[in-house]
Amino acid sequence: MYRSRAVPKFFIKTYGCQMNERDSEQVAHSLIARGYERVDSEVEADVVLLNTCSVRDMAEQKALGKMGMLSRISKNRPETVFGFLGCMAQARGAELLKEIPHLDLVVGTQKFHRVADYVDDLVLYKGAVAGISDPSYRRMDDPRYSIVDVEEEAGSQSTIREQALAPRQATAFVSIMQGCNMHCTFCIVPRTRGAERSRTIAEVVSEVRALVTHGVKEVTLLGQIVNLYGRHEFPWVSARVPQNADLSTQNVCATRKSPFVQLLEAVSAIDGLERLRFTSPHPIGFRDDLIDAISYLPKLAQHVHLPLQSGSNRILKAMHRAYTVEKYTQLVDKIRAARPGIALTTDIIVGFPGETDSDYKATRNLVEHLHFDNAFVFRYSARRETPAATMPDQIDAATKEERNQDLLEIINAATRRANEKVVGTRVEVLCEGPSKTNAARLMGRTSANKVVVFEAARDRVGEIFDVAIARANGFSLYGHPVD
Ligand code: SF4
Missing domain, CATH: 3.40.50.12160 (Methylthiotransferase, N-terminal domain)
Known part of the structure; x- marks a missing residue:
């Protein structure tokens, strides 16, 4: 038996x-x-x-x-x-x-x-x-x-819609699309995730409503090129500001609204949702309607992650990133004008094939100039069956590491400066749970996505409250809750 x-x-x-x-x-x-x-x-x-x-x-x-x-x-x-x-x-x-x-x-x-x-x-x-x-x-x-x-399956983008939520879970990810058609020459994602396919606005809204009913206060909308959501499936509509818009800061320039902005408005209108994030957008397709939305949708977080990848136009072209340094810089200026004080973070690849010292220097200068709040720096790593893997002039490991360390120093200094500016102020924090480095304390995030560590009763997990910031280091802010 x-x-x-x-x-x-x-x-x-x-x-x-x-x-x-x-x-x-x-x-x-x-x-x-x-x-x-x-x-x-x-x-x-x-x-x-x-x-x-x-x-x-x-x-x-x-x-x-x-x-x-x-x-x-x-x-x-x-x-x-x-x-x-x-x-x-x-x-x-x-x-x-x-x-x-x-x-x-x-x-x-x-x-x-x-x-x-x-x-x-x-x-x-x-x-x-x-x-x-x-x-x-x-x-x-x-x-x-x-x-x-490993077969393809039509409609699979709509199958990621439930999740195992922990008690008092305050934040959640919501997948709004799958795949990517951009074909950056270093990237394996179009092969692993397939072509772009988007869920409907109604499906996404219904998932977010269910999360909010469970107590979730912040959602992050996810897509490989999230701002190009729905471009193959859904139409643009004429731009009209929604009723719940913050008209004090509204500065509408666009005459039409993309499917992504329509989605942001629909999700923003859900009662009980306090904060809305999205990641990762592509600089291509980050148009005026989205910049307008950043200014008039108050639930949108005070943070945009905008992958740069390189500060050299020659390398951007080789990467098949269809923007220039000048366009990217203009976009940063527009985003900062739409929401003063907004935090900006980015991704950068060092050591892409053919990256010369002067290409790298251009990246370094641009990073210094743009004052990102933080950045993820990656040493280029060849992925099989991607065009960049067989490009000539692959960069040796030591040079990649040198550039990586050099750029990290600049970024860490910028992050420290950005965090130090917050010391002595009060920030609104959504309390997520125990701190990863010290489980006796709690941690939360500001709208600008800065990690704040503090002491408070466990039953405050899931709440939004102010924290007075007493000190900062390169990674986190430390303070105490204030009523
Ligand atoms: S880097 Fe991003 S935009 Fe480019 S192919 Fe990969 S997923 Fe798509």
Whole structure:
């Protein structure tokens, strides 16, 4: 007689961006709905899922290294199910099964909604082989049963719509579109996430309403090129300012409104939602209607993340980023004029193929000139089957590292200066939960996306209140709540 399984436990680890985090929450929700229990460690889990990233080589190596180490668990508990999900799974598909003998499941970016079915199937199969569950699930014809699903699926953009919310969860991500048609020459995303597909405004509004009912106060709308939301599906409309607009700061220039701005207005109008963010926009398509919306929609956060990638027009062209340094600078000026004091952050790649000292210097000068509040600096890493991977004049690792360190110094100094300006003032904070570095304290974020650490009672998680800022370092602000 076989033993019956207790409630199966799953562990999911996410590599990469916020979109991957959002996808993982969808998978977690679907497994919990089937009766699985989420655990915080792979050691306790019957199902171990790694949701992978492909954007940089380092992220792939980390996920592969982690899965390799999990073979120990597989030896002691052969019934454990192991799966790779997400971007690297999409890019590499079945070849991963050959590289990692204990791997059972490979699911790409358009199939997250199928993961629970596949996991159920594999749990029963591996349980049967190990003598734990019904032996009829043993497939004698397939001694090493595994599942790979990296097919495209029409409508998959609308399948990321539920998530496993924690009690008092104050913030949430909402995926509004999938894919990207921009084909930047360094980027693997168009291959791993497919072509642009957007959800409808009604679907997104209904998801945000449900989150707000649960107590969520801030949502971040996610898309690879979020401001180009709906460009293939939905029409522009004539620009009329919505009734809930902040008319004191309104400065409407655009005559028509893009689908993205229509979506921002619809989500902004939801009662109980306090803050609205979006990431990541592309400088292309960041038009006047969106700049207007930044000025008249008060719920829009005091922060825009605007990827620059390079401060050299020659490199921007080679990257297939269809804007110039001059256009980007004008855009920054317009955003800052629309919402004085708005925080701006960016992404920059150093060491792109062919980047000369003078190209790098142009980036360095532009970064110094634009005074970003923060920036993510990446050393270029070749991604297979992208045009940049085979470009001539690849930059050596030492030069990339030198440029990386140099730029980080400039950015860290700018971040410190921006944070020091806040010392001695009161800022409004949405309290998110325990601080990551000291669980005895709480942390929250300002509308400008600055992390604030303070001491307060646990029941303040999920509330918005003022904090008097006493000190700052390069990463965070420290203070105490004031009534
Ligand atoms: S805009 Fe460029 S960098 Fe961003 S996801 Fe699309 S191809 Fe990649």
